[in-house]
Amino acid sequence: MPIITLEGPKIANLDTRREFIRDLTDAAVKAYALPQEKIIVILHENSREQVGVGGELLVDKG
Amino acid sequence: MPIITLEGPKIANLDTRREFIRDLTDAAVKAYALPQEKIIVILHENSREQVGVGGELLVDKG
Amino acid sequence: MPIITLEGPKIANLDTRREFIRDLTDAAVKAYALPQEKIIVILHENSREQVGVGGELLVDKG
Amino acid sequence: MPIITLEGPKIANLDTRREFIRDLTDAAVKAYALPQEKIIVILHENSREQVGVGGELLVDKG
Amino acid sequence: MPIITLEGPKIANLDTRREFIRDLTDAAVKAYALPQEKIIVILHENSREQVGVGGELLVDKG
Amino acid sequence: MPIITLEGPKIANLDTRREFIRDLTDAAVKAYALPQEKIIVILHENSREQVGVGGELLVDKG
Numbered sequence: 126m127p128i129i130t131l132e133g134p135k136i137a138n139l140d141t142r143r144e145f146i147r148d149l150t151d152a153a154v155k156a157y158a159l160p161q162e163k164i165i166v167i168l169h170e171n172s173r174e175q176v177g178v179g180g181e182l183l184v185d186k187g
Numbered sequence: 188m189p190i191i192t193l194e195g196p197k198i199a200n201l202d203t204r205r206e207f208i209r210d211l212t213d214a215a216v217k218a219y220a221l222p223q224e225k226i227i228v229i230l231h232e233n234s235r236e237q238v239g240v241g242g243e244l245l246v247d248k249g
Numbered sequence: 250m251p252i253i254t255l256e257g258p259k260i261a262n263l264d265t266r267r268e269f270i271r272d273l274t275d276a277a278v279k280a281y282a283l284p285q286e287k288i289i290v291i292l293h294e295n296s297r298e299q300v301g302v303g304g305e306l307l308v309d310k311g
Numbered sequence: 312m313p314i315i316t317l318e319g320p321k322i323a324n325l326d327t328r329r330e331f332i333r334d335l336t337d338a339a340v341k342a343y344a345l346p347q348e349k350i351i352v353i354l355h356e357n358s359r360e361q362v363g364v365g366g367e368l369l370v371d372k373g
Numbered sequence: 374m375p376i377i378t379l380e381g382p383k384i385a386n387l388d389t390r391r392e393f394i395r396d397l398t399d400a401a402v403k404a405y406a407l408p409q410e411k412i413i414v415i416l417h418e419n420s421r422e423q424v425g426v427g428g429e430l431l432v433d434k435g
Numbered sequence: 436m437p438i439i440t441l442e443g444p445k446i447a448n449l450d451t452r453r454e455f456i457r458d459l460t461d462a463a464v465k466a467y468a469l470p471q472e473k474i475i476v477i478l479h480e481n482s483r484e485q486v487g488v489g490g491e492l493l494v495d496k497g
Contacts, residue, residue, distance in 0.1 A: 126289050126488050128252055132353055133437035136466060145466035146239035152458035156451055165250055166239040167194055177332035177352040178436050188302050188413055190376055195251035203280055208363030210276035218260060218269035227374050228363040229318055240250050256415055270487035290487040291442055298387065301394030301414040312426050312475050313381035314438055322404060331404035338396035342389055351436050364374050380477055425456035425476040
């Protein structure tokens with residue numbers, strides 16, 4: 126049941142997404158010694174108008 | 188104040204969404220003995236390119 | 250894979266928790282026409298010092 | 312590292328979003344006495360078909 | 374219904390928590406022009422063994 | 436800013452937690468080509484009375 130949720134910027138492309146899912150899943154398999162079928166990953170990709178760091182929207186940073 | 192958040196695939200249509208909201212709300216009303224006005228439900232519907240199960244994106248599963 | 254996460258106050262007891270899990274799971278089974286083995290529920294129970302409604306901590310409300 | 316996540320309706324426009332980010336960031340700076348560079352805000356804006364209050368979708372409320 | 378969730382370190386004391394709740398609530402009232410009764414804040418305070426920044430647990434940073 | 440949140444069972448010990456944080460961070464560094472200082476990981480470890488799979492609490496499964 127371990128569930129890994131990412132909140133991040135857009136991911137470059139589908140291949141990067143595939144590899145990212147595999148790497149996150151492998152990390153959980155190792156940490157919990159669970160079969161990989163049990164691991165769920167959810168990628169929330171946010172636009173630069175929806176995220177602020179240091180009080181400033183990403184879209185306003187250079 | 189109980190808040191129920193769903194992370195799931197797309198929901199079939201608006202009627203299914205309506206009924207799902209009612210059922211989740213009823214479950215919380217029963218568990219907490221609170222009036223239904225207090226219950227909030229948020230449905231996050233994710234594309235098949237944003238979710239991985241067992242190390243594989245849903246979009247890559249048959 | 251649908252995942253239902255609750256953010257709520259403490260739940261009365263283990264039996265209430267059991268029934269709540271079943272009811273939330275049944276709601277997702279119906280909405281998605283998926284087998285119940287696919288449904289995950291996570292209950293985050295928060296203390297009254299960790300939740301504010303209307304600008305006031307629950308612990309400060311009568 | 313404090314991370315503030317909002318689940319809310321659509322925000323009116325980019326200026327409102329900017330000010331909201333600043334206000335949420337200021338609140339965390341004050342509460343934690345941390346430099347503002349450490350504070351992250353994520354705005355999840357939900358459509359009225361994805362949120363239910365009191366068992367009813369927002370889109371169905373007048 | 375706007376819901377503000379914080380993931381952060383422990384908050385110093387109850388008064389800081391009260392003021393933080395008020396400030397976050399005020400920010401949402403202003404952004405959405407909604408009455409403050411509609412705003413919910415949830416504070417998830419995490420131990421230093423549960424958070425990593427830059428690949429290192431907070432508990433291992435000086 | 437990418438933030439990785441885990442919802443899972445208890446993690447065995449502090450060393451496992453350390454390694455898990457590093458592995459999750461490395462996965463995000465690779466996917467986003469960002470410096471590791473930007474990556475935050477939050478581990479939410481849940482008791483077996485707070486999680487249901489297939490309609491049953493983990494505490495009730497063998």
